[in-house]
Amino acid sequence: MRYIILLPVLLAACSLPNRASFAPLPVTADPASIAATKAFAGRVPLMTIAPGTVDFATPVAKAVHEVLAIKPSAQFEVQSVSPMGTGPDAAAAKLASLSGTAAAVAQAIIGDGVAPENVTLTAATSGTDTDILVYVK
Secondary structure, eight states: OHHHHHHHHHHHHSOOOOHHHHOSSOOOOOHHHHHHHHHTTTOOOSEEEOTTOOOOHHHHHHHHHHHHHHOTTOOEEEEEEEOSTTOHHHHHHHHHHHHHHHHHHHHHHHHTTOOGGGEEEEEEEOSSSOEEEEEEO
16 A cells, blocks of 8 residues: 555656757757858858969869768869859959859869769859859769
């Protein structure tokens, strides 16, 4: 009789397992990663090349080889980006000035062993800086 009364009291003292039972100190998101994801419309670039950069072959080759080691059929997108803040004509002029460097980056990626059909060259008006971004799928 005493055990029957004590059993509901003991059960009430127990808590059901929940998320804190398995991970009492969960890992929080890195604010820099969240900001980068928002800045690039949900995609984080593999690398960013500033306008006027001449010696990009070595860093591009290293990044391409690391990607191909993980996923041999990876697809690369080389995107020229210019902000729209100064107007469409200025943005188009900046994108046109980046086209030669972006094409050279795409050729460097192809030269590093990526099939030409897996490399695309695009342009967009977004962000706050004029850059060449390399994305991987």
